Amino acid sequence: MRSSLIRQILILAALALIPGLGEAVYFRQKISWQSSIPPSELVTVDQARTWAGNVIWVDARPDEEFARDHVPGALSLNEDRWNELLPQFLAVWSPGKKVVVYCSSLSCNASREVARRLRKEAQLSDVFVLEGGWEAWFKKR
């Protein structure tokens, strides 16, 4: 009786694997196994560089960090002074421009939040988060 129970469990477990794997293949573009940010929202320093003059860099870090150093030409847009900084950013934006938001590193959350608000509240498209953040950019400057 025991062995037949285990056999039943294994059969069901194996059966479920088939459509499970199928979905993993079907959705492979929509989900990244490395990072919880969808691949369509992330961009690497190299990719961003290929966009050259069509990129607007957005620094999501607090004012002091921005003041110390930032990507040349980047605009400061953080959640502390969102209402004040957003219109300044929008003055530089035009449709078709690619927006790349960064915060300090791979693990900070500010860039995702700023990118999310730009997409949801200002309803902008082509808003990306820089993979690796300021750290990654600095390494390749």
Next chain:
Amino acid sequence: MKTHTVAFALSTLISLSARAELKWEQTMIELHPTPTDKQAIGHFKYQNPGKTPVHFKSVHASCGCTTAQTQKDEVPPGGSGEITATFNIGDRTGTQVKTVTVETDEAANSKTVLTLKTIIPQQLEITPTFVFWKQGDKPDPKTITVKVGKEFTVKHIKVTSSSPDFQTKVEEKGNGEFKIDVQPQETKNLVASTLTIQPEDSQKIFYATARITNSPVVQ
């Protein structure tokens, strides 16, 4: 998988109760600031029921928007105190979870994570906060929808445009919803306006932006 999860759940519960020296009254505080508050402050109280003094090695927050202060660096046996976590709300919205990690010289449990959960009330939800026309587009009106937060009652809103280049018209849809129609005079010049949206009887001001933008560059 079942046994691992049971073991994990049990060890989580056990480790949560096995605070060796410092006893915390709460390690998770939920705050409900008002719409006009600039800060949300959580008081994490602790006690040292042990026989040896406890020293704080470091206290640091998960983001620059939160500062944490200890009143003293050392807690004598039998002593008590609090760590004050101050979260600067800024222009943040929604539910914000920030943590403060406290490191002490306790043998058994040197790291404690204090969680500050701040529910920021959203009096008005404005969608979108940005409307634009490309140079040369027809100056048709565009609509901004304003929804009143569930816990609030707002009967009227006042909308002003910082520039006469854009006209606004407010429509009260009822059921806590308003529609703002924004229309530019023309779309030849690259002009912009900041719209201020204020619920009546409230100090808080909300913003939206209207502008005429460049046409996309042909790539």
Next chain:
Amino acid sequence: MSKTPNAQLSTSNVQLSGNASTSNVKNRTSNILRRIVDLIVAGVFIYAGAIKALDPVQFASDIDNYKIFPWPISVALAFYLPWLEIFCGFALVGRLLYRGALSILMALVLMFTLVTIAAKVRGLDITCGCFGHASQNWSFPSHLATNLGILAALVVLWVSNRSPKPL
């Protein structure tokens, strides 16, 4: 395990006492009741599994919110678990691999319950339960009660299925 499908019928037919018709009715009623619980529980899991299978990206993110597994594991579970629920649900309906399905479902519900309690204890903000984003507005007590209710139904099915039945 040499019983044939007709064995039960002949056993109940052999009962000669005056209670024969009563116990026949009792058997049939409990069979019908059990069947109803089978179908309700199966329906719950097939529905829950289908909702999650439709949006594995969202489900992976919901699993990640519990902060128990590293992200790649959350992704793997998001693709796999819903189908396990669906197949076990159908197993209940078709009375195939029945006890295996019950064991898996009981393990899943137990795990969901423990994980939900752990999340509450750790103060995590969990806005979804077993029904994907459809249940995101439920409160913690409702989630817990629903989980325990389903667990109870599964236990009842397991226990009442003790008498060996042909597969």
